[in-house]
Amino acid sequence: DRTAPADPAEAEDFLRRCYLENPRLGPVEPRLAIVRAQIAATGTYVHTTEELTHGARMAWRNASRCIGRLYWRSLVVLDRRRARTADEIFSLLVHHLQAAGAGPLRPVLSVFAAAQPGQPFARVWNEQLIRYAGYRDEGGRRVGDGGQVEFTAAMNGFGWQGKGDHFDVLPLAIETPHEGVRLYELPERAVREVPLAHPEYDWFTELGLRWHAVPAISNMRLTIGGVHYPLAPFNGWYMGTEIGARNLADTDRYDMLPTVARRMGLDTTRESTLWRDRALVEINRAVLWSFERADVRMSDHHTESQRFLAHIRSEEKAGRPVPADWSWIVPPMSGGITPVFHRYYDEMDLRPAFYLDDEAARLAREGSRCPYRK
Amino acid sequence: DRTAPADPAEAEDFLRRCYLENPRLGPVEPRLAIVRAQIAATGTYVHTTEELTHGARMAWRNASRCIGRLYWRSLVVLDRRRARTADEIFSLLVHHLQAAGAGPLRPVLSVFAAAQPGQPFARVWNEQLIRYAGYRDEGGRRVGDGGQVEFTAAMNGFGWQGKGDHFDVLPLAIETPHEGVRLYELPERAVREVPLAHPEYDWFTELGLRWHAVPAISNMRLTIGGVHYPLAPFNGWYMGTEIGARNLADTDRYDMLPTVARRMGLDTTRESTLWRDRALVEINRAVLWSFERADVRMSDHHTESQRFLAHIRSEEKAGRPVPADWSWIVPPMSGGITPVFHRYYDEMDLRPAFYLDDEAARLAREGSRCPYRK
Ligand code: HEM
Ligand code: HEM
Numbered sequence: 001d002r003t004a005p006a007d008p009a010e011a012e013d014f015l016r017r018c019y020l021e022n023p024r025l026g027p028v029e030p031r032l033a034i035v036r037a038q039i040a041a042t043g044t045y046v047h048t049t050e051e052l053t054h055g056a057r058m059a060w061r062n063a064s065r066c067i068g069r070l071y072w073r074s075l076v077v078l079d080r081r082r083a084r085t086a087d088e089i090f091s092l093l094v095h096h097l098q099a100a101g102a103g104p105l106r107p108v109l110s111v112f113a114a115a116q117p118g119q120p121f122a123r124v125w126n127e128q129l130i131r132y133a134g135y136r137d138e139g140g141r142r143v144g145d146g147g148q149v150e151f152t153a154a155m156n157g158f159g160w161q162g163k164g165d166h167f168d169v170l171p172l173a174i175e176t177p178h179e180g181v182r183l184y185e186l187p188e189r190a191v192r193e194v195p196l197a198h199p200e201y202d203w204f205t206e207l208g209l210r211w212h213a214v215p216a217i218s219n220m221r222l223t224i225g226g227v228h229y230p231l232a233p234f235n236g237w238y239m240g241t242e243i244g245a246r247n248l249a250d251t252d253r254y255d256m257l258p259t260v261a262r263r264m265g266l267d268t269t270r271e272s273t274l275w276r277d278r279a280l281v282e283i284n285r286a287v288l289w290s291f292e293r294a295d296v297r298m299s300d301h302h303t304e305s306q307r308f309l310a311h312i313r314s315e316e317k318a319g320r321p322v323p324a325d326w327s328w329i330v331p332p333m334s335g336g337i338t339p340v341f342h343r344y345y346d347e348m349d350l351r352p353a354f355y356l357d358d359e360a361a362r363l364a365r366e367g368s369r370c371p372y373r374k
Numbered sequence: 375d376r377t378a379p380a381d382p383a384e385a386e387d388f389l390r391r392c393y394l395e396n397p398r399l400g401p402v403e404p405r406l407a408i409v410r411a412q413i414a415a416t417g418t419y420v421h422t423t424e425e426l427t428h429g430a431r432m433a434w435r436n437a438s439r440c441i442g443r444l445y446w447r448s449l450v451v452l453d454r455r456r457a458r459t460a461d462e463i464f465s466l467l468v469h470h471l472q473a474a475g476a477g478p479l480r481p482v483l484s485v486f487a488a489a490q491p492g493q494p495f496a497r498v499w500n501e502q503l504i505r506y507a508g509y510r511d512e513g514g515r516r517v518g519d520g521g522q523v524e525f526t527a528a529m530n531g532f533g534w535q536g537k538g539d540h541f542d543v544l545p546l547a548i549e550t551p552h553e554g555v556r557l558y559e560l561p562e563r564a565v566r567e568v569p570l571a572h573p574e575y576d577w578f579t580e581l582g583l584r585w586h587a588v589p590a591i592s593n594m595r596l597t598i599g600g601v602h603y604p605l606a607p608f609n610g611w612y613m614g615t616e617i618g619a620r621n622l623a624d625t626d627r628y629d630m631l632p633t634v635a636r637r638m639g640l641d642t643t644r645e646s647t648l649w650r651d652r653a654l655v656e657i658n659r660a661v662l663w664s665f666e667r668a669d670v671r672m673s674d675h676h677t678e679s680q681r682f683l684a685h686i687r688s689e690e691k692a693g694r695p696v697p698a699d700w701s702w703i704v705p706p707m708s709g710g711i712t713p714v715f716h717r718y719y720d721e722m723d724l725r726p727a728f729y730l731d732d733e734a735a736r737l738a739r740e741g742s743r744c745p746y747r748k
Contacts (some may be wrong), residue, residue, distance in 0.1 A: 272666065
């Protein structure tokens, strides 16, 4: 429970590992004595910036669904624990997106105040800092991201009005204990976007597709040594399939396969022509090609699979297990021809870690805390 | 353990279910009394043909890795429990392949003698009744099925000589308690094959690819109500991806992606051109198109996914759980765009069931029982 006192055993376990992996932090024993006393007195304790940084990197390292962990040491951690108001938080989130999206993209994590035992805390309702709105028009036809229709309607309920286009960036819903929930419109400079074109099909641009450069998950709780950070948005760079094989392809998201297949002139009357698979490959080629052309860092699923196996080898060398969830690690297209398909993984819940709490999941889905208000 | 006495509790559990699902078999109680007495006297018992048939169908229904279970009731079960010699077994296996491969293909299972407690038993070493040999030529280059190189070498050790082509059908290695292991060459009439061509690329036929029509797993133990059948080969029809995305694509099998991509003129210098994915789709189109043209039943992964969800719905209606293993059910290509991807499944070990024993796996891999003889 994220509002319970910090567990001293978990704190000790984390600190021992952290200091063992970072000899330059010095001996852990004196630090342990301080932390034990802090927990005894206040129910929790305060991480040093070094502990926070390494703890966040460990949480990434332990993210069993993440294929991108080879570069876990490179995570940039921004210590934002002093921010209190929604305005402060918003301007730091804008800063996060700008820092992450500059140049060739960098993995960044901003960590805001820890949850204090028994106290309410600040959070962002959105599942990612950047997401596109979804609507149903009068005819019941979907516009925009089908996965955001409910959340978008809730934002409308708070007075936000989208343009009704396919790629309207949603406002951030920032909740603080003193201000309740407040909506903020992201400025253009915070939202780097890539228009999608295809290396061969000129008509592809006519589809008007685009996607944002930075995937930044904003509703997972970061837990380090028994301390919970409910607001700790993080980003890497995209693996192309996340956009091309899920966001644009899922039937309840942008559902683009039928449109692309028709433009390609494929026979969609029978599954065995594999028109879905052919359209899927072309969308994914367009995504990778467009990001490359725009100089925005992105990896393909073959390369990222190879890197993940390199990560496993390097962690094994360091004597650490690599918890991994097969069904998340194997990419959603061409699974069998990626090397990550052909092996088993350890499934373990190691900490520090990122967790998606049920309440956070509901807020991101429904834009509302109340299960009856629908 | 397949050589231990039959477990009376498992026998009872099976019989109760079997008779409940088949009211025309009459009341189960008298049958239970007989079976209990048989087990007490002999350590095992003998299934009636009806029990055997329904038990095999239940084993298919319980096969958590199988996407093709919608038609479990249609399994044709051939009762071969009286066969003893290798010659008899061989001629019945030939009959199985002919019966299965006739017309539009039928799911068939042939069940041979049950293992008697503490006694040796007959088995087939091959993992499938039809598999192509694999060789390494002088230059170390692989010819044929890379997955069968070791088994093929073992068959050579028994005196079998292949032509050294890419699609030499392996002999059957049939082992009986009295005759040891004997090799049998399958006659042409037992091996229906489909030459592979592409609906658009004329050069595809020049690759000289082909595949057999009937996938018949021959080394899994069928266990029904505590009785073990170590030789119970079964077949369905192929789902195209088994051939196109695994057998022909895996780097340690036929490894055809680079060749096909080159013939397509793709840029194979960078992964981000998705040349692997493009070649993969075209191989799979060729497989589906060629089987269709040859009037050999085969399903594509989209259709089979939809059928599997229909199966789940119909089993739920019957009040039965559907054990399923996500990583096997989701097809090895275009996983994310098949409906089976977007849900969780129950993982359970229900019986009757098929099991692959370690010894059977080793025999199929190495063509030898002795771990030291290599
Ligand atoms: C550097 C480039 C990165 C790549 C290419 C990458 C790739 C991925 C992919 C493909 C997924 C699966 C997403 C999905 O299917 O919805 C994933 C999940 C995840 N990643 Fe990464 N990632 C990267 C960076 C990061 C960073 C910096 C963190 C945290 C510091 C992180 C933590 C996670 C977590 C917690 C999940 C699971 C999310 C969930 O449960 O919904 N990743 N990653
Ligand atoms: C009727 C058409 C059928 C289709 C389309 C089908 C499809 C499949 C597929 C795609 C797999 C995964 C294979 C792999 O990835 O290696 C599989 C596995 C399996 N199927 Fe089916 N199947 C069919 C019929 C049957 C029948 C008749 C039986 C038994 C009576 C059966 C029992 C199994 C079992 C036991 C496995 C797991 C094999 C293993 O562990 O290696 N299937 N099936």
